[in-house]
Amino acid sequence: MPPRPLDRTSSILIVGGGAWGCSTALHLGRRGYENVKVLDPYAIPSPIAAGSDVNKIMEHKELKDGISDAKGIAFATCTRAALKGWKTDPVFAPYFHETGFIIAGHTPDLGDYVALNSPDDFRATMPPGVLTGDFPGWKGWISKSMISAYTEAKRLGVTFIESEMGDVIGARTADGVVHHADHMILAAGAGSDSLLDFKKQLRPTAWTLSHIRMTPEEAQQYRNLPVLFNIAKGFFMEPDEHNHELKICDEHPGYCNFIMDPNHNGATTSVPFARNQIPLEAEARARDFLRDIMPHLADRPFVSARICWDADTPDRAFLIDRHPEYGSLLVAVGGSGNGAMQMPSIGGFIADGLEGRLVKELKDVVRWRSETAVGRDWHSTQGRRGGPNKVIDFQDVKDNEWTQIHGAQGGDI
Template sequence: MDHESPILIIGSGTFGISTAYHLARRGYKTITCIDKHLYPSLDSAGYDLNKIIRTEYDEPLYAEMALEALEAWRDPMWDGIFHETGQTSGIEFVETPEDIIRYIPQLRHAKNISNWKGKKSLNGSQEVILMWGQAKELGVKFISGSDGTMTSLHIVEGKLSGIKVASGKIHTAARYILCTGAASPALLPELSTQLWSKCWTLAHIELTASEMEEYRGMPVVDNHELGFFFEPDPETKWIKICNATQGYEWKTGLNDDGTEYSVPRYASNNPTDGIPQEAEEGIRRFIDAVAPQLSGRPLKGARICWCTDTPDQHFLFCEHEKHPELLLGTGDSGHGYKFLPTIGKYIADALEGKETGLRHEWRWRWQEWKRDRTRPGDEVKDLRDVGLDA
């Protein structure tokens, strides 16, 4: 592809920012990234306090990619932003209370810890990254507001001729890359059979100064049945807690044939939503079991976070079935953020037609939806059925 040809990226979340950065590094001169919000986009799943970077996958492809990403995070460019908790390599299985407390002394108050078993990964980290600045320095143009809010494709005589935005403008380019995460089915309903927009819930509790010191440097603790929590943020003294479920949907999208599909109910449009009562109760159950000394404290910053699943948890990186000018870079399946430094390389490879970006696993595909065995519970509930309604 000609490096002078204009490229339009829709979405400035994890995948969009990384793609813009890597394309600019390759010498592409005219890259524009549009989004409703300035980066960091309020609707991006990457807009959050602390993240997990894990390298343990049953799927060799993602294990290798995660190790590659971890090495990229360790580059000096991320100094002061990225840091690792715990030790630095390997996995050990823990089976006794003494094992658990030796590695994570903050769990000495946990209830029924004698029944706990699991593994301690010695690769872990948490950070908030602004890769946007790197891309901007390389010449990427960012457009937000109504001029950056995609509404639909602009099709002329069956050919993709641009991207319509809320202001009424039409952005044109030689190639288009859709990196809109959970919003993808809402923008392109034909993707609703391949992408399932789901949300998960999180909240925070505030620690005292002495508790902050106690929990500083703590590894991420993930209880598969109840949830997980992180080292606290040093500025706010907030500790982030997520309960574990199959997730929620908001099935208000409607296809031409009358079938419904889930679309995001973003907090930026519904700031008073908070989280469902049952999710708050789930978070409190986690606190009561894992850190009972913190039980009963007010939950702060409670909100929902949207991701988009694929049936097999593989990404969706390929050309649109009907519009080859449009490359899809979506389908994070809840495990995309860790790849921020490197994922754009693969999407850029796909744009250039390279095999490393056009993998069989990331193709346009149709599969049966099944229960997600990596998450507890049996049901993806609708937000309207748990107290959140339009």
Template sequence: MPVSKSLPLLVIGAGTWGSSTALHLARRGYTNVTVLDAYAVPSTISAGNDINKIISTLQNRQGKDEMEAGETLLRKAVAGWTHDPLFQPYYHNTGLVIAACSEAARERLGIRTGLKGDSNLVELSTPEHFQRLAATGVLSGEFPDWRGFLIRSGAGWAHARNALEAAIREASRLGVRFVTGDPEGRVTKLLFEDDDVKGAVAADGTVWRATHTFLCAGAMADGLLDFKQQLRPTAWTLAHIQLELEERALYEGIPVIFNIEKGFFFEPDQERGEIKICDEHPGYTNTVHSADGSVRSIPFERTQIPKESEERVRSLLRETMPQLADRPFSFARICWCADTPNREFIIDRHPEHPSLILGSGASGKGFRLSMRTGFKFLPSIGDLIVDAMEDKIPPNIHEIVKWDPENATNRNWKDTLGRYGGPNRVMDFQEVTKWTTIEGEMSKRS
């Protein structure tokens, strides 16, 4: 049954997926949309609140149905970054390097054919190949055992925070109401009535009733609904190094460099002149064992990273840009995603609570895409989530993104899900004893 455009709709979460959902609801003409978030937008705990995220159309090897479904979403996302005036200013078509060191990881790259005759793909097999990708002295490392390829065009990065803020501003302009901060915007529970979800309750006691409720709370969603082990909040680590004014121009325009065993980094952002570096690994959990024997990973906010992560970041720099390897960090934080057992999204109408629409499972990569970030779908993911409410998701896509607790039966909580790097195992913050200390005012910013 069609949903009236004026009935109250509630979106829980104002991160990447919640903001995209709010935007697409407004663009489709829904006039009574409220978004709740415990943090001022853009949320400091949102993975999308970042200076840059990888944008790429590259897909890994997979089945035919997954390939077709993935290409559908990718086309919409790329169209948003390249043609939608709202998002186009934040996309930087710098190119993207994908590399690995071990033979097993190179096999995981998934592109072994098609290099010959494809002018957009350039094979990189020697240190000199990597060093020539930037001005003399920038990529001056030895790149030991690095092999991979450069995607010349159709890949790069987006200024994530600015794009997220643009989506929020446009949704607000179109009439969406954002209620943020604690306690007004912090949801403490869903409102269950007659085996359905009729809204949510905020920490200040306000009851927000809605015809449909969209749960887009990222890694925090597991605290509001029993996902039956389908979500495992998993965190990654990032650090910034601020360049001196006189050296920033040398680093501008370098492609994104991503070694799936070591980590990745970007050209400096123009606002602060910072280079963001991420060490690659299968992720961290924050595991809590309940009395009934169940296991959960509880997300938390922290503008520090483990010392072991700092060492991995500096190791990556020693191999690629050794001149920066000992520079102090200007910023660092942990960044949460919500791993599903197959690393696919969960975008569906809940089968037991039909007024609850799920926009969850941003598992670092959906549809088994090679890039670790799901942020690339900011322009389009809300369109699919609204399709779930309107029962318009194509069957081939629904089969992949449906609510599927059987897929999580006897789930291995330590499954690396095909990721490499670091100790090649899922780590746990409960075992971390030493954290970085970021000096100065930069560490205090949101």
């Protein structure tokens, strides 16, 4: 069924108020759409949104001459626009600064960069006293925005409903209220797969992160540190300005929660859930990473930790397209671990998709492509490494094998 006519007075319903939903609301508001509504089960920023965090990495790589891979060109197009937004858009620029990026591992085949071959080489990249570890076997190479978007979108007239929630004509929330719309955008991240049959194109996958509290003096010492990323062990980012918390993520191909899902006719699928704790095995990996580089912090208590979900497509390219059966429905999903950093600009591309004028180098790559999911291997690492070098099933983590961080919510939220 063809989409209904679209003009500035059309009612538009966005399901999902995470990074992509807020970005889309902002861009539609800026284009003069007068009747935009966002539905999310939580207040912004949602505690289960992948972009809801104290800090994130914005990684940008320009394509080398001669590369014509369509997916690479599409991703470069998105990240180039996102970087411009982070630097120049007044909604996002206050929350962005460049720190640099160091990629490391235990193998010499990571790329053509400036080599870091000894502990002293690594320590020289940061202020004295920060990296005190011995870096055993390491080789390396140098190489509070959601709320701001939400606030500006509201100023532009977008309505946010922060309560549970032939063709698609709207959505019924858990309170029984039906929200009708001429056009709908599904941008509910990993939760999207529970709301619509994506023909196996989405696999909700989770990663684990934790935070260590620093003193104000330590936070100042660690200010503006480059991201240090070991492809087999994990990475850390500078402490945030307000809570002085150092963020550590252990590296692995991801966790899934494989269960028989009634929303998928009883098929086994990965179903996301929220938890402000992490498996003890993830804590052990994070502390092992710290012992290599910052042993003076390795045993410091975690003040917070959580699992962070995203949705992987089979080829890890985004999925932004009109649904092939429901013409009024646009899907904007499949961040595949790279979605949050696109916040300044992704809403513009989603709005382009709604208007039917997405640029060709993106349109061909991010189209609805259920043929890529035929016979999909749900346990594929999709090129990711680290930890056990396999996708881990939360069903194998027992109830007593989770952290018990004081003050954190331990169960589903």
